[in-house]
Amino acid sequence: xxxxxxxxxxxxxxxxxxxxxxxxxxxxxxxxxxxxxxxMKGEVSAHGxxxxxxxxxxxxxxxxxxxxxxxxxxxQWWLSDRNGMLFNEASDxxxxxxxxTEAVVIPKDYIxxxxxxxxxxxxxxxxxxxNSIRFMQKRINMxxxxxxxxxxxxxxxxxxxLTLRVPQWMIASYLGITPESLSRVxxxxxxxxxxx
Amino acid sequence: xxxxxxxxxxxxxxxxPHMVGDGFRVHNFFPSGYRIKMSPFFLLDYNAKIGFSxxxxxxxxxxxxxxxxxxxxIAYHGAVAHHDSAGNSGVIYPGDVQWMTAARGILHKxxxxxEYSKKGGDFQMVQLWVNLPAKDKMSPPKYQGVKHDNIAKxxxxxxxxxxxxxxxxxxxxxxxxxxxxPINVYNARLNKxxxxxxxxxxxxxxxxxxxxxxxxxxxxxxxxxxxxxxFKNEGTEIKIEALEDAVVLILSGExxxxxxxxxxPFLMNTAEEIQQAISDYNQGKFxxxxx
Numbered sequence: 001x002x003x004x005x006x007x008x009x010x011x012x013x014x015x016x017x018x019x020x021x022x023x024x025x026x027x028x029x030x031x032x033x034x035x036x037x038x039x040m041k042g043e044v045s046a047h048g049x050x051x052x053x054x055x056x057x058x059x060x061x062x063x064x065x066x067x068x069x070x071x072x073x074x075x076q077w078w079l080s081d082r083n084g085m086l087f088n089e090a091s092d093x094x095x096x097x098x099x100x101t102e103a104v105v106i107p108k109d110y111i112x113x114x115x116x117x118x119x120x121x122x123x124x125x126x127x128x129x130x131n132s133i134r135f136m137q138k139r140i141n142m143x144x145x146x147x148x149x150x151x152x153x154x155x156x157x158x159x160x161x162l163t164l165r166v167p168q169w170m171i172a173s174y175l176g177i178t179p180e181s182l183s184r185v186x187x188x189x190x191x192x193x194x195x196x
Numbered sequence: 197x198x199x200x201x202x203x204x205x206x207x208x209x210x211x212x213p214h215m216v217g218d219g220f221r222v223h224n225f226f227p228s229g230y231r232i233k234m235s236p237f238f239l240l241d242y243n244a245k246i247g248f249s250x251x252x253x254x255x256x257x258x259x260x261x262x263x264x265x266x267x268x269x270i271a272y273h274g275a276v277a278h279h280d281s282a283g284n285s286g287v288i289y290p291g292d293v294q295w296m297t298a299a300r301g302i303l304h305k306x307x308x309x310x311e312y313s314k315k316g317g318d319f320q321m322v323q324l325w326v327n328l329p330a331k332d333k334m335s336p337p338k339y340q341g342v343k344h345d346n347i348a349k350x351x352x353x354x355x356x357x358x359x360x361x362x363x364x365x366x367x368x369x370x371x372x373x374x375x376x377x378p379i380n381v382y383n384a385r386l387n388k389x390x391x392x393x394x395x396x397x398x399x400x401x402x403x404x405x406x407x408x409x410x411x412x413x414x415x416x417x418x419x420x421x422x423x424x425x426x427f428k429n430e431g432t433e434i435k436i437e438a439l440e441d442a443v444v445l446i447l448s449g450e451x452x453x454x455x456x457x458x459x460x461p462f463l464m465n466t467a468e469e470i471q472q473a474i475s476d477y478n479q480g481k482f483x484x485x486x487x
Contacts, residue, residue, distance in 0.1 A: 101338075156478040160478065161474055161480050164261075164459075164461065164477070183486075183487065187484045188480075189479055192482030193480045194478065195481075
């Protein structure tokens, strides 16, 4: 069952099957039903998730009741609340399943523990951490400075098939624009690119 | 039994239903419900008869794309309003058929028709995905709507037993819908005791949906409302007799023996073509349709 996660790791770092067996004892696979809540704001999360199939999201709800999507996590993506995982603090976000999802549940401290047995897991940790910071920096820059069209074009590059999997309002929420603006962007693109 | 009888391979009950949008409660007979050979028919969603409560805001499925095949909607109860990005729109009433060729790409939306939605009532539909051969997958989209009154009818008996020929031909009666590969789609409407005989090449994949009533096939198997009858790829002749008043959707077609790659609403031959379809859709190359 963990085969997919093993393949994912082996594509990132030189880890043998035997080493993987040594560090996979504490990993569990969990299935979340569509719309199932995984983490509530205010809870202290002790787990991260690696999505094997399906789709998770993290989001906040503002004082007016509006949802803001922080991240989508489709196949091969990680999703966690670092407040809980690393600082033992309450989460600012909610996590739920948009589709029925199978995920590897990664316990707190897992990577540090694994690195004691298989040192290259440290390198792996650095790689995904740097990747994650790079992703956040780009996302901050997009939200501060990009036009609605630039945000959408960036989104379809990052998450090509999500336009077929989530409703428009969720994409708009992730992009920080109104559903009407998203609709306008898509309409403008169609006018530019659609040929009869 | 005659030597050239096309025999039943299985009588299948409807798999558990799922919702498509909030307007269609469908049993998928294939490809996910049962792994049966039905090419060129790729998918069969059957909305068994169900009552919807009255609602001002029509239920349905919002704007979504298709590429690489045709969607065929056949209505038995209730009514569906359809709009697409090529500017086609129409209402599919009981007995009507809508044959939409998505081919290189179209956006459409399907909702319960406003008046039906306000009143509520019985709803029963079939939606088929008919695959296209590789050479036609990127042809221009088109739309064939056929009203019940205009469907070619082959009368079998004086008491009203008849075959409505939607596509292909039944004996000398030809359906008005044009298809890319040889396909027969009929509605057989039989009174109790009514009989019909069909002849399809052995290689054609063939299946019946029992929309209403109960029938006996080849003097042996019995199938009833909501079941799907799948036939073997041997023999050519099928006989049916209605044990009760019956409506049977008859599907038979020459298989398209090409690789299939499917993702969501796209049905192509290769994974690269699927990636291209996703990218084209995202970039607005399917056009635009207001939600």
